[in-house]
Amino acid sequence: xxxxxxxxxxxxxxxxxxxxxxxxxxxxxxxxxxxxxxxxxxxxxxxxxxxxxxxxxxxxxxxxxxxxxxxxxxxxxxxxxxxxxxxxxxxxxxxxxxxxxxxxxxxxxxxxxxxxxxxxxxxxxxxxxxxxxxxxxxxxxxxxxxxxxxxxxxxxxxxxxxxxxxxxxxxxxxxxxxxxxxxxxxxxxxxxxxxxxxxxxxxxxxxxxxxxxxxxxxxxxxxxxxxxxx
Amino acid sequence: xxxxxxxxxxxxxxxxxxxxxxxxxxxxxxxxxxxxxxxxxxxxxxxxxxxxxxxxxxxxxxxxxxxxxxxxxxxxxxxxxxxxxxxxxxxxxxxxxxxxxxxxxxxxxxxxxxxxxxxxxxxxxxxxxxxxxxxxxxxxxxxxxxxxxxxxxxxxxxxxxxxxxxxxxxxxxxxxxxxxxxxxxxxxxxxxxxxxxxxxxxxxxxxxxxxxxxxxxxxxxxxxxxxxxxxxxxxxxxxxxxxxxxxxxxxxxxxxxxxxxxxxxxxxxxxxxxxxxxxxxxxxxxxxxxxxxxxxxxxxxxxxxxx
Numbered sequence: 001x002x003x004x005x006x007x008x009x010x011x012x013x014x015x016x017x018x019x020x021x022x023x024x025x026x027x028x029x030x031x032x033x034x035x036x037x038x039x040x041x042x043x044x045x046x047x048x049x050x051x052x053x054x055x056x057x058x059x060x061x062x063x064x065x066x067x068x069x070x071x072x073x074x075x076x077x078x079x080x081x082x083x084x085x086x087x088x089x090x091x092x093x094x095x096x097x098x099x100x101x102x103x104x105x106x107x108x109x110x111x112x113x114x115x116x117x118x119x120x121x122x123x124x125x126x127x128x129x130x131x132x133x134x135x136x137x138x139x140x141x142x143x144x145x146x147x148x149x150x151x152x153x154x155x156x157x158x159x160x161x162x163x164x165x166x167x168x169x170x171x172x173x174x175x176x177x178x179x180x181x182x183x184x185x186x187x188x189x190x191x192x193x194x195x196x197x198x199x200x201x202x203x204x205x206x207x208x209x210x211x212x213x214x215x216x217x218x219x220x221x222x223x224x225x226x227x228x229x230x
Numbered sequence: 231x232x233x234x235x236x237x238x239x240x241x242x243x244x245x246x247x248x249x250x251x252x253x254x255x256x257x258x259x260x261x262x263x264x265x266x267x268x269x270x271x272x273x274x275x276x277x278x279x280x281x282x283x284x285x286x287x288x289x290x291x292x293x294x295x296x297x298x299x300x301x302x303x304x305x306x307x308x309x310x311x312x313x314x315x316x317x318x319x320x321x322x323x324x325x326x327x328x329x330x331x332x333x334x335x336x337x338x339x340x341x342x343x344x345x346x347x348x349x350x351x352x353x354x355x356x357x358x359x360x361x362x363x364x365x366x367x368x369x370x371x372x373x374x375x376x377x378x379x380x381x382x383x384x385x386x387x388x389x390x391x392x393x394x395x396x397x398x399x400x401x402x403x404x405x406x407x408x409x410x411x412x413x414x415x416x417x418x419x420x421x422x423x424x425x426x427x428x429x430x431x432x433x434x435x436x437x438x439x440x441x442x443x444x445x446x447x448x449x450x451x452x453x454x455x456x457x458x459x460x461x462x463x464x465x466x467x468x469x470x471x472x473x474x475x476x477x478x479x480x481x482x483x484x485x486x487x488x489x490x491x492x493x494x495x496x497x498x499x500x501x502x503x504x505x506x507x508x509x510x511x512x513x514x515x516x517x518x519x520x521x522x523x524x525x526x527x528x529x530x531x532x533x534x535x536x537x
């Protein structure tokens with residue numbers, strides 16, 4: 001066999017590569033596959049949350065806010081449990097961000113609420129004196145793009161087997177089902193239902209009226225997304 | 231003494247001279263610093279040992295001749311002597327094998343660095359220190375601790391002065407405002423303020439025993455103003471008739487029945503921090519990441535500012 005290998009440089013090179021890479025192949029690859037599985041308690045994004053995620057990306061929130069809590073006491077004190085790789089299983093793309101001009105938002109849903117986000121997005125300095133974050137008032141007027149969110153849901157459900165309409169395990173031992181509509185109008189109805197729950201906790205009358213009319217302003221989708229970050 | 235040794239000695243002297251000059255030329259020389267002294271000693275030793283080891287092997291190449299029994303096999307004319315393995319080399323080889331086994335089975339698995347492990351140790355060390363340092367904290371120091379926790383965690387919604395930033399959150403400088411009382415009277419409440427589920431009925435379950443009927447809009451307004459005013463002013467009779475059987479005649483609440491609505495207490499604030507609550511303004515999230523002492527401290531701070 002070795003004589004044969006000596007006469008065939010290509011296969012010899014392959015053999016050398018496999019030998020050298022062996023430790024990596026058996027140690028890194030299985031571990032990587034395991035670590036990228038969703039952790040218990042991580043559920044796919046609903047239609048409205050996904051639309052909010054698009055608003056988040058569209059406005060480059062990730063340019064100033066990270067979504068990655070490192071395992072240091074100073075960080076976990078402030079932002080909650082350090083991030084696990086499986087928690088990003090349904091993030092396409094992940095929004096780790098590159099620097100923190102503002103605070104980390106990995107678990108903002110645990111310690112900020114709908115009405116706070118509403119005040120804050122309208123005028124950040126009114127709740128955080130000295131904040132340099134700009135106001136995002138147009139989010140109260142523009143409508144969220146539910147069609148695109150639904151299209152993404154369909155795609156990831158088909159090609160990445162994201163478990164929509166299936167029970168996913170939760171931390172308390174129960175299971176939750178994230179619904180995905182069967183058609184665009186179905187998806188819009190589901191999103192509107194969620195939007196109503198969010199708008200009920202909001203103060204802005206224009207937003208409440210818009211949701212009552214069946215429209216979904218971007219701010220409602222964004223807040224639904226931020227509340228889902230836990 | 232041949233030329234080789236002579237050359238070696240001259241070269242060593244030259245190197246030592248250079249070393250001396252460069253040290254002397256640097257700022258302050260050895261400067262009475264142990265590290266500098268060690269470094270220069272090392273340099274001197276290195277020069278001497280290197281030169282004489284090199285000389286030894288050059289001499290060996292000059293005078294040694296090949297001898298011994300040749301192995302049978304030879305490779306393109308290159309042969310190999312059948313010398314036994316050098317003892318020092320063999321011992322080192324065996325020791326390396328022993329070390330390798332130790333490293334595979336114990337050395338690496340037991341001592342491997344783990345980021346999460348370091349984090350866990352860090353947190354455990356901090357918690358132990360925190361517990362020891364603040365075990366006996368009371369009075370003003372507890373209030374001070376509460377203020378610092380408040381400024382880190384709570385001011386984002388309740389404001390630096392705990393005034394709720396124009397109604398964006400509860401004003402904690404007093405126990406409760408009229409709008410909140412009214413909201414609760416009309417819609418009921420179940421916020422686990424006494425640490426467990428104990429629903430307060432909405433207006434369809436609130437009787438005024440004075441009149442023997444459900445409470446009216448007018449009575450709700452009077453009670454709201456009375457409670458928000460710190461249990462004083464008009465309305466004591468309606469409060470006594472509609473509220474006091476659960477909240478007590480003075481509004482201080484009853485254990486396992488109803489929370490204190492007259493004043494803040496550390497226990498009440500702790501409970502809110504543990505469970506969060508939902509009121510007329512909106513939702514307050516729970517702050518479970520604070521430890522019990524911090525919750526108690528926030529409670530003490532809020533109790534102190536709401537007087």
